[in-house]
Amino acid sequence: MLRVYADANATTPLLSEVLEAMRPYWMERFGNASSIHLDGQQARTAVDRARETLAEFFNCHEAEVMFNAGGTEGDNTAIFGLLRPGDHFITTSIEHSAVLRAAERVAERGVDVTFVPPEPSGLIDPARILEAMRPETRLISVMLANNETGVLQPVDEIGRIAKEARVFFHVDAVQGAGKVPLDVRRIGCHLLSISAHKMHGPKGVGAMFVRRGTPLEPFLVGGSHERRRRAGTENVPGIVGLAKAVELSMQSLEDGTMDRVSGLRDRLETGILELPGTGVNGGGSVPRVANTTNIWFDQLEGEALVIALDLKGVSVSGGSACHSGATEPSHVLMAMGLDMNRARASLRFSLLRTATGADVDHILSVVPGAVRHLRALSPVAAGTLG
Amino acid sequence: MKEHTTIAVAMSGGVDSSTVAAMLAQTGHTVVGLTLQLWDQTRLAGKHGIPEAPKAGRCCSLDDVYDARRVAEHLGIPYYVVNQQERFEQDVVKPFVAEYLAGRTPIPCSLCNNHLKFDQLLRTARSIGAEHIATGHYAVNEYDPERRRWILKRPADLAKDQTYFLFGLTQEQLAHTLFPLGRLTKPEVRAVARERGLTLAEKPDSQEICFIPGGDYKQFLTAYLEEQGEPMPETAGELVTSSGEVIGEHDGISNFTVGQRKGLGVASPSPLYVLQIDPASHRVTVGADAELATRTLRAGQLNWISIERLSGPMRVKIKIRHRHEPAWATLEPAGADEAMATFDEPQRAVTPGQSAVFYDGNEVVGGGWII
Numbered sequence: 027m028l029r030v031y032a033d034a035n036a037t038t039p040l041l042s043e044v045l046e047a048m049r050p051y052w053m054e055r056f057g058n059a060s061s062i063h064l065d066g067q068q069a070r071t072a073v074d075r076a077r078e079t080l081a082e083f084f085n086c087h088e089a090e091v092m093f094n095a096g097g098t099e100g101d102n103t104a105i106f107g108l109l110r111p112g113d114h115f116i117t118t119s120i121e122h123s124a125v126l127r128a129a130e131r132v133a134e135r136g137v138d139v140t141f142v143p144p145e146p147s148g149l150i151d152p153a154r155i156l157e158a159m160r161p162e163t164r165l166i167s168v169m170l171a172n173n174e175t176g177v178l179q180p181v182d183e184i185g186r187i188a189k190e191a192r193v194f195f196h197v198d199a200v201q202g203a204g205k206v207p208l209d210v211r212r213i214g215c216h217l218l219s220i221s222a223h224k225m226h227g228p229k230g231v232g233a234m235f236v237r238r239g240t241p242l243e244p245f246l247v248g249g250s251h252e253r254r255r256r257a258g259t260e261n262v263p264g265i266v267g268l269a270k271a272v273e274l275s276m277q278s279l280e281d282g283t284m285d286r287v288s289g290l291r292d293r294l295e296t297g298i299l300e301l302p303g304t305g306v307n308g309g310g311s312v313p314r315v316a317n318t319t320n321i322w323f324d325q326l327e328g329e330a331l332v333i334a335l336d337l338k339g340v341s342v343s344g345g346s347a348c349h350s351g352a353t354e355p356s357h358v359l360m361a362m363g364l365d366m367n368r369a370r371a372s373l374r375f376s377l378l379r380t381a382t383g384a385d386v387d388h389i390l391s392v393v394p395g396a397v398r399h400l401r402a403l404s405p406v407a408a409g410t411l412g
Numbered sequence: 413m414k415e416h417t418t419i420a421v422a423m424s425g426g427v428d429s430s431t432v433a434a435m436l437a438q439t440g441h442t443v444v445g446l447t448l449q450l451w452d453q454t455r456l457a458g459k460h461g462i463p464e465a466p467k468a469g470r471c472c473s474l475d476d477v478y479d480a481r482r483v484a485e486h487l488g489i490p491y492y493v494v495n496q497q498e499r500f501e502q503d504v505v506k507p508f509v510a511e512y513l514a515g516r517t518p519i520p521c522s523l524c525n526n527h528l529k530f531d532q533l534l535r536t537a538r539s540i541g542a543e544h545i546a547t548g549h550y551a552v553n554e555y556d557p558e559r560r561r562w563i564l565k566r567p568a569d570l571a572k573d574q575t576y577f578l579f580g581l582t583q584e585q586l587a588h589t590l591f592p593l594g595r596l597t598k599p600e601v602r603a604v605a606r607e608r609g610l611t612l613a614e615k616p617d618s619q620e621i622c623f624i625p626g627g628d629y630k631q632f633l634t635a636y637l638e639e640q641g642e643p644m645p646e647t648a649g650e651l652v653t654s655s656g657e658v659i660g661e662h663d664g665i666s667n668f669t670v671g672q673r674k675g676l677g678v679a680s681p682s683p684l685y686v687l688q689i690d691p692a693s694h695r696v697t698v699g700a701d702a703e704l705a706t707r708t709l710r711a712g713q714l715n716w717i718s719i720e721r722l723s724g725p726m727r728v729k730i731k732i733r734h735r736h737e738p739a740w741a742t743l744e745p746a747g748a749d750e751a752m753a754t755f756d757e758p759q760r761a762v763t764p765g766q767s768a769v770f771y772d773g774n775e776v777v778g779g780g781w782i783i
Contacts, residue, residue, distance in 0.1 A: 337540055
């Protein structure tokens with residue numbers, strides 16, 4: 027059966043160049059980057075080169091690049107590493123759970139947290155951030171692109187607000203990185219987190235921009251790795267893979283790939299919207315990353331549609347997975363003001379950078395039939411569930 | 413059933429439903445595993461004495477979902493967890509709580525089967541293109557062309573008979589449901605599980621109510637009402653004998669069930685049992701064991717399986733709780749959707765809120781809720 031993977035915001039496959047770049051660092055060049063001998067030096071060289079690539083990607087100094095284990099660690103490090111009891115923290119209600127759960131944790135420990143809600147469009151209004159500011163505000167954390175809707179947040183403006191107020195600013199760029207150009211100087215942030223596996227790199231590795239002078243307390247302590255900011259033997263193959271993935275995504279930001287992807291996404295979106303009782307969450311005039319569309323379908327259960335599409339060879343997602351693997355309505359869509367039924371009946375399609383027109387054709391050949399079938403069975407349609 | 417069809421197996425992570433999946437996966441049908449996520453076991457954990465960490469072997473616990481998923485992986489079938497927590501709370505948990513607060517003794521498994529599980533499984537199955545569902549219940553389900561009805565029967569392993577909990581199945585549901593374990597005994601099922609290489613072949617059976625891991629429903633009522641911000645209704649009242657003599661007081665009617673002996677809080681030369689709970693006056697009547705016996709029962713919200721409806725008196729055996737040996741009675745229609753049964757021999761502790769299931773030999777005639 028032909029399968030089309032349209033869940034790139036969950037994860038992406040390695041590109042073959044990435045696998046090739048990593049290959050020598052498992053067996054031949056296996057050294058510990060902290061060792062003095064040649065084996066160690068080979069590993070150190072690889073990590074340093076990767077750092078150079080990341081510095082170019084972020085537009086920062088190499089010393090400001092810290093490797094870690096991915097987006098969750100970056101988000102957690104920013105929050106636990108800067109906030110102390112009595113501080114005030116501003117974030118948004120549409121962040122990834124790596125930010126939201128960490129925010130709840132520091133709140134339990136005496137940090138006052140403000141969750142700024144989005145506009146119905148899915149956009150965070152910088153004025154709402156400004157309104158939330160207080161003298162004790164120490165950190166603002168806002169995502170670059172929302173994972174569910176793809177909506178790009180006005181981080182440049184929020185960066186100016188943070189600078190004005192001399193407040194630390196963390197950007198969760200896990201979903202935006204590789205899809206839109208990044209520039210930490212333009213944003214004016216102190217911290218920014220990315221993850222390799224969202225951009226065709228390996229899982230379990232990421233990086234963080236840490237602006238010089240940011241008093242970030244290490245999250246992991248032990249050896250003096252990463253300038254004593256993050257203990258633990260460097261994941262050399264992972265770091266090499268991350269750098270290669272970053273290098274390739276910088277290319278794809280310049281060679282028209284993203285325009286092609288957004289063209290495919292638009293065609294997919296238009297095709298699905300031909301079905302009656304559908305609409306885009308966070309669409310319209312708000313800026314979005316090129317690959318994502320989030321669509322509601324009246325009169326059906328999104329969870330059932332995800333399963334039906336999976337069995338027909340289309341991988342998409344709806345809502346977020348709870349601890350058991352069941353789907354819960356997206357907190358992002360709920361925060362945007364969707365009612366529970368509509369949030370439940372929404373699906374995210376997120377295309378890979380390598381998506382083709384044939385992929386979109388296949389999705390469009392499967393979705394309408396599945397939607398009609400489900401609607402015919404739907405208790406929502408029959409009115410039995412109210 | 414067609415030669416090749418798609419079957420959705422309801423997988424709980426226990427040995428029975430896992431074995432069903434393993435048996436069907438060998439038949440050449442397309443098999444899809446589904447687990448209904450009904451309750452978050454961590455939700456009330458640690459509150460009012462509810463265990464912090466639920467033991468393994470309780471439905472919807474992470475361990476059980478993990479076990480179900482591992483079986484599906486082992487068999488190479490697709491597997492999905494379907495979130496039905498809201499519906500479960502609405503259709504099972506809330507009525508369960510309300511029943512206790514009204515002085516009755518509910519059966520959540522039947523509430524779930526009647527109002528949620530089969531309906532939802534069939535709906536999810538159809539939405540993914542499956543024509544049938546299969547479960548690990550011990551029961552037999554056969555079509556009788558003469559009566560043109562689907563007939564539910566007691567299984568080969570009478571010790572595992574689960575027909576008592578299935579009396580609410582509609583003809584439509586039975587027509588699309590398979591019970592592949594109906595002709596096997598539990599030891600045979602475990603043997604099949606071992607043969608198919610299922611590592612959970614020796615997993616113990618779960619006995620408790622799935623959303624009450626510690627098994628103490630009173631703790632659950634308190635913790636749930638507190639979470640909902642609802643006060644525990646004031647239902648304290650008098651303990652009286654059947655002759656009307658007040659012999660003590662009690663803290664609330666939800667602490668009692670008909671036939672209960674322990675925890676009455678009064679000393680008496682001979683053992684006392686709860687005979688009756690009056691939700692209006694909050695009065696709990698107690699008496700001797702012999703007084704528990706009654707000759708009649710009234711059941712409502714009836715569902716008929718082997719017959720279309722009850723049109724006149726019928727001789728049946730009636731089971732009034734899960735561990736009850738069905739007893740001979742004459743069943744008669746009474747009122748709109750009710751039936752009245754007269755037992756040949758008085759039965760002990762007929763308990764409002766439990767179900768009464770009517771049998772004709774091995775066939776389930778139908779059933780209802782004891783009023």
